[in-house]
Amino acid sequence: MKKLILGLSAICLIAFTSCKENAAKKIDESNIAAAAERDANASKFPVIEFDKTEHDFGEIEAKKSVSTTFKYKNVGDAPLVITDIKSSCGCTVPEDWSRDPLAPGDTGEFSVKFNGSGSNKVSKTITVTANTEKGKETVKITAFVKTDPNANNNTTKTVVQ
Structure with a gap:
């Protein structure tokens, strides 16, 4: 057992002393500068600023399709990339945004x-997924949907005999 420990110690000693080159000499100064610049840029995020965060369509007829446009600006220090825009339900469809x-x-x-689906006061949230610091930004649409006068009444009538 003593011979085994002595042998392993000798192998370790040889392995540690055989590295004659100093690790500090292997560092390339251009790599240090590139890493410092990369680290400085890593803390820079794009910032999305909307012209409005909520749009109210006011009073609309049931089943009437309406649309609005949300404008935004990148006020941050890095390029803004919008990867997805989704609404809180299928009755609201976001479209026509650039993925560049x-x-x-x-x-x-x-x-x-x-x-125009729903009735009375309706509010829908649109979530914008982007490479901002938060990762998700939201805008909202609201409307007051008037009931359709031609819709069937689902009230039951009681017949008195």
Whole structure:
């Protein structure tokens, strides 16, 4: 057992002393500068600023399709990339947004169509997924949907005999 421990110690000693090159000499100064720049840029995020965060369609007829446009600007320090825009339900459809990077200072827009479903006060949330620091931004649409006068009444009538 003593011979085994002595042998392993000798192998370890040889392995540690055989590395004659100093690790500090292997560092390339250009790599240090590139890493410092990369780390400095990693803390820069795009910031999306909307012209409005809520749009009220007012009073609309049931089943009437309406649309609006949300405009936005990249006020951050890095290119803005919108990867997805989704609504809280299928009756609201976001469309026409660019998937290309938006440089700092540039503007973009997307439209939202609402098909007029529901009744009374209706509120829908649109979630914008982007490479911002939060990762998700939201805007909202609201409307007061008037009931359709031609819709069938689902009230039951009681017949007195």
